[in-house]
Amino acid sequence: MLTSIFLNTIANVSILSMASYILVKLIPKKRHYTLGLKQKLWMIGVSSATSFLLMLFSVDMPQDVKLDLRHVIFILLVYYFGSSIAVPTIFVASLLRFLLGVNSASIRAAAMYAVLALIVPILSKKLTARFNQYAVMVMLNMVFVLASALNLYFLYYDRAAAIAIFFSLLLLSSGVVIIVTLFTEDLRKSFSLYLDEQEHAKMDFLTGLYNVREFNKKWQKIQIDKSIKTTAFIMLDIDHFKWINDNYGHANGNFVLRQLATILKIEAPDNELVYRIGGEEFCLILNDLSYTDQQKVAEQIRAKVAEKEFLLENGNDIQLTVSVGLAASAQNKDMKKLFRLADRCLYDAKNQGRNQVVGSIMETE
Template sequence: MLTSIFLNVIANISILTTASYILVKLIPKKKIYTISLSQRLWMIGLSGVTSSLLMLFSVKLPENVILDFRHVILILLVYYFGSSVSFPIAVLMAVLRLLWGINPSSIRTASIYIVLGLVLPYVCKKLMKWFNRYAILLMLNAICVSTIALNLFLLYDNLLLSTFICLSVLLLSSSVVIAVTLFIEDLIRMRSLFLKEQERAKMDYLTGLYNMREFNKKWQSIAANDSVRTTAFMMLDIDHFKCINDKYGHANGNFILRQLATILKVGAPDSELVYRVGGEEFCLILNNLPYTEQKKIAEKVRANVASKEFLLENGAGINMTISIGLAASTQKKDMKNLFRLADRCLYKAKNQGRNRVIGATLESE
């Protein structure tokens, strides 16, 4: 008997761990995300399969009572995904229990699961104000085991036996909850590290702006995006930046680049569409704006930079200017030619005296 219980516990842990791994994999690899309807359905389906497998490895007791760790699935879903996923699972668990045979024990168990599906999300939300995740999950587990104890007492009318069984279930299930939660948290931590590394690969280490590689990816996505009707590249370059580096040193040059990056992010319609594409070259993408508005934005950025005093590391201030080449596409999105046109416009701005905006449209070329 003890050997059978031990093997069933091991099987339950293995099944729950595997299901947890798949559930974490279903979470979108994004810093900010929402669970889509299809992902919720996958989670519900996976949880239903997991529940059925756990029932196969349950401990059989008199009066058609079966004990396993199905409730652990429920409390994990309540904690990590909320009622939108956990309540449908609770209903599914109730149905699955009835499919294994309709009797007083199964009817009461099915009813308990539905009640838990309604109550646990509310309790979890309240506990989050006061306790850490492990304490919360252990408390939710204790609530579930208490309902099991009540069911057993009503069936056996034996307080001592019911208490002994439920204390055993509480100790075992608490160990399982801790083990599975540690596994899930490790997976989530690894996922978070992956996202951070992925984000670093997109970023320019000095300014914190997106880099040239991300810029290339973005223009490819814009070309394929029908919701972007018009687009423009605003290419800019610091005037006489080599002289600044030579006179004040590269450390001060880097300090100035970081200050300029902040100005560009503040002045851009979308701070996510600002890129460092070279040493002192930056590019802003302007989507779904008329050409006149694009030129106003470019001129405003140029004027802001010209009027600002840039600080050096010793606290002294210097003034500098930028030249801007603006290339717009008003009818077609030929991104490669748009980039070349922006570069040519920037070159013209440099040749015509710097500290100015030169703009053109693809259609006028």
């Protein structure tokens, strides 16, 4: 008997760990996401199948009662994904229990889980506001175990047996809950680190803006995105930046670049579309704005830079200017041509005296 319980416990832990891994892998690889219907259905399917597998490794009790750890998967779902996935899974798993026999024990179990499906999500929210994930999981586990013990008491009318089962199952399942939670949290931490690395790969380490690699990816997406009708590039760089580096040092030059990046993020219509594409060269992407509005954005950036006092590391300040090239698309979005046009406009702005905006609309073919 003890050997069977031990082996079934090992099987339950293995099954739950595998299910946790699959559920975490189903999460979109994004910092902020909303689960779609397809992903929710996959999670419900995986979780329901997991609960059925756990039933196959249950401890058989008198009157066709099966003791297992299927409730752990429900606790994981409630805590990490909410009731929209946990509640349907509980009802599907209750129906799957009938595949192992329709009797008073299975009907009682189904009714018990139906009641818990309504109570546990509310309880989880209240507990989560006050305790950490491990405490919440253990307390939710206690609720399920207590409900199971009460169910067995009203089935057997044996108080001593119900109490013995309660404490035995509580001790065992609490250990399993902690193990599975540790495993899940480790997966989530790895997932978070992966997202951090992905984000860092997109960023320019000095300014915190997106880098040229991400800029190239973005304009390729814009080119095939039919929902974006028109787009424009604003290219700019700092006038006489070499003189700043030569006279104040590269550390101050970097300090100036970071301050300019801040201005661009504030003035850009979409601060997610600001890029550092070279040493002192930056580019903004403007989508679905009129040419007049594009010119206003470009001129506003030029003016803000010209009026700002840029600080140096010693506390002194300097004035600087930027030259700006604006290239706007008409109907077609040939982004390579648009980029070359913006670069040529920037070149013209510098040749015509710097500290000015030169704009052009790309001719349609």
